Amino acid sequence: MNKRVLGVIDATTHHEGLEELMTHRSLAAVPFAGRYRLIDFVLSNMVNSNIESVAVFPKFQYRSLMDHLGSGKDWDLNRKRDGLFFFPSSIIEGIRRGIGSFSHFAANLDYFKRSKQEYVIIANCYTVFNMDFRPVLERHIHTGCDITEVFHNGKSMQMYLVKTSLLIELIQTREATGYTCMSDVVMDIHHKYRLCIYEYTGYSVMIDTIQSYFSASMELLDPDVWKKLFLKNHPIYTKVKDEPPTRYLKGASVHHSMIANGCQIEGTIENSIISRGVKIGKGSIVKNCIIMQKSQIGENCLLDSVILDKDVKVESGTIMTGASQAPYVIRKGMGQGALMNT
Structure with missing residues (x-):
């Protein structure tokens, strides 16, 4: 062919x-x-x-x-x-x-x-x-x-x-x-x-x-x-990046989620997709979310039905909630503070 x-x-x-x-x-x-x-x-x-x-x-x-x-x-x-x-x-x-x-x-x-x-x-x-x-x-x-x-x-x-x-x-x-x-x-x-x-x-x-x-x-x-x-005899290829394995610190909890390489996890992740190089702070809860590459989530945050684009920084104590039919989206490189309660 x-x-x-x-x-x-x-x-x-x-x-x-x-x-x-x-x-x-x-x-x-x-x-x-x-x-x-x-x-x-x-x-x-x-x-x-x-x-x-x-x-x-x-x-x-x-x-x-x-x-x-x-x-x-x-x-x-x-x-x-x-x-x-x-x-x-x-x-x-x-x-x-x-x-x-x-x-x-x-x-x-x-x-x-x-x-x-x-x-x-x-x-x-x-x-x-x-x-x-x-x-x-x-x-x-x-x-x-x-x-x-x-x-x-x-x-x-x-x-x-x-x-x-x-x-x-x-x-x-x-x-x-x-x-x-x-x-x-x-x-x-x-x-x-x-x-x-x-x-x-x-x-x-x-x-x-x-x-x-x-x-x-x-x-x-x-x-x-x-x-x-994702079929074994018909793989999906992508750009290869050499990164260390994800690091799970004390207090980290992950359920029913996909975690890419290079992350640092201290909080709780449920039913979410986490891309490369993401950091999730202690006491934070991330549910039903898509977190893209190198985004950083501070401590004691709550994110539910949220899409964070690349390089987003979420300050400690921030609460963001969306819905499955209308997820809350934060654009690439933006910063979100503790007063952002949606």
Whole structure:
């Protein structure tokens, strides 16, 4: 499959429902499951499907994404031929475009023309799933389809498999046809292409709001859900960081939670996801929370249904409470004092 399929990840999406987590980063770089970023899932799926050439098309706040992906070494994509490519968009569009913006692709048309792969799979960056794309290609070839769209539970996953030559044609004729992206093509009932549907039956969730982000994160604390997403023979790769094990001091108590490396825990943690390098002080209680990298929680605090972005400092004695349907979110680098009772 590595010689036949080109991977394209559309990282231009900006969901307003996730604005509080996207102030300093793109949607693709939003942290998930303690040590991953959202883009890790689709990128790992492509690598595990033996796709050796992957192009990432970002648009908004992509410095964090570039820092995370680097040369692609952690995904075995730092190679002399093919590998990982990064094509930031310089196009300013007032209208929201769908997945696979042809105008963005047109600015980098040479990449597609020079590619030797016969097919291309176009995917979004915000779906959490673990999928082998090889059966999609086999079905696509066997049925003689022009476009194969991947579905899950009867709903489009906004992922498309087409011939590279057809994609180039769609890009070059976009002004005449009025198609701005792949979504436009498949939604046009008068299009001339043979459209096929591939139904994916594994675990999948799209992250497009704070509520969906929070609920999907909490689902991972269920061992059955974790096993469906993190498969031993189909691993999810991410940027490797060398950090010491988490240190549990006297008085620390952890129940039904995920704790990443490099933390220092003195308080109580229940039903929560704690990222790398987090410090939780003595007497503090953290329940139903997502605490991102290097955040610091002082002593005798109470946090319930809260999302702390990276580098947040919570002063001792602070009380913050949200709800499962409306978690309380603190943006990256902010400080919260003892008077912040919500």
